[in-house]
Amino acid sequence: MDSNREGFKNIKGKAEEFLQIFRKGEEFTQELLKDNEKLRFKIVQLEEEHRQQQKDDPEGVLKSLEDKVAYLSEENRHLMERYREVELENKNFAEKYLEVEQENNNLANLYVASYQLHSTLDFGEVLKTVLEIIMNLVGAERFAIMLLDEKTRELTAVATEGIAAEDMPVIGPGSGKIGESARTGEAFFAESQGGGGFDQPIVCIPLKIKEHVIGVIVIYTLLVQKKNFTNVDYELFSMLAGHAATAIFSARLYSQSERKLVTIQSFLDLIKDKPSA
Amino acid sequence: MSEVKFLVVEDSPTMRQLISFALKRVHGAKIIEASDGIDALKKISAEKFDLILTDINMPIMDGLKLVSLIRGDDQHKEIPIIIITTEGAEEDRRKGIALGANAYLSKPIQTAELLKLVNQYVKK
Numbered sequence: 001m002d003s004n005r006e007g008f009k010n011i012k013g014k015a016e017e018f019l020q021i022f023r024k025g026e027e028f029t030q031e032l033l034k035d036n037e038k039l040r041f042k043i044v045q046l047e048e049e050h051r052q053q054q055k056d057d058p059e060g061v062l063k064s065l066e067d068k069v070a071y072l073s074e075e076n077r078h079l080m081e082r083y084r085e086v087e088l089e090n091k092n093f094a095e096k097y098l099e100v101e102q103e104n105n106n107l108a109n110l111y112v113a114s115y116q117l118h119s120t121l122d123f124g125e126v127l128k129t130v131l132e133i134i135m136n137l138v139g140a141e142r143f144a145i146m147l148l149d150e151k152t153r154e155l156t157a158v159a160t161e162g163i164a165a166e167d168m169p170v171i172g173p174g175s176g177k178i179g180e181s182a183r184t185g186e187a188f189f190a191e192s193q194g195g196g197g198f199d200q201p202i203v204c205i206p207l208k209i210k211e212h213v214i215g216v217i218v219i220y221t222l223l224v225q226k227k228n229f230t231n232v233d234y235e236l237f238s239m240l241a242g243h244a245a246t247a248i249f250s251a252r253l254y255s256q257s258e259r260k261l262v263t264i265q266s267f268l269d270l271i272k273d274k275p276s277a
Numbered sequence: 278m279s280e281v282k283f284l285v286v287e288d289s290p291t292m293r294q295l296i297s298f299a300l301k302r303v304h305g306a307k308i309i310e311a312s313d314g315i316d317a318l319k320k321i322s323a324e325k326f327d328l329i330l331t332d333i334n335m336p337i338m339d340g341l342k343l344v345s346l347i348r349g350d351d352q353h354k355e356i357p358i359i360i361i362t363t364e365g366a367e368e369d370r371r372k373g374i375a376l377g378a379n380a381y382l383s384k385p386i387q388t389a390e391l392l393k394l395v396n397q398y399v400k401k
Binding site: 223 | 294
């Protein structure tokens, strides 16, 4: 009986123990279910956040694209600016090239004119070359080359174009624009075309060997198609003032010496032929 | 580009030199000079030219007579001719073109203008 009671107690104890374990298991399961619930809630929250993020993404992409467009626009603006700079530089180079080309052409003309002036010692040919240069390179229509008489200091026309040489007056020292140009050695350029009278030249170029004036180139009118003087005309005038002067002076000296040589030779021949007394 | 033959007809040696000097800048240029129309005709009959540049006022035979003779000659009438002269009036220009000149340039000539014109006929 006692053993039964003891056995019953043992069984009851074990049952109590089992129930406690079971209760603990229940509690544990309850906790697990709560945790599970929390996790489910967290998942739903995360999914919601994720959905929200997905909704936000197009704006992010748009913003990124906008940034890219802004960057490319800036780069495009920079390139356009650079392109304009290069284009301007190119234009400047083209203008510079044309200027150099023009200067090159002018120098070539000056070279040919100068070469022609010194290619002969014939006085007549030199005067003809000066006339050709003034007519063909400057574009003068009526003009004259006047030379200074060392004794009387008067200017006399030795070659003309568009005017008869005999019609040209003799210019006294310091008389009018022409005489003044010869006296001072300064070139004269009229503001506008004159009336064409002999005392109304539009250009007077003194022919000078260093500071010594030997004559004056006088221009009265220009060709119909020549409206005004250009820079190269002034360079030509400057070249003529020196080169034409030396060419004319040398040719005149040469022809004078030739004449003297012939005279002396004739004189010597005469002496030789004279029978001795 | 092969050789390009020019005939420069001009009585003024200075102008001949100036025109020839400018023409030397055309690639392959060979320049022959003549001092008047008769001299030019002799040279035209001796060799073939690609372009003739002539003055008007010249002794013996002037440029206008030369142009009309070239245009009347079957063998040479196709050669382009440019008149270069001091005669700048419109009437002179019309006369030159009417006789058969291809172009007309008034003196004083601008080298750039001359070369531009020459290149037009050389390229043709």
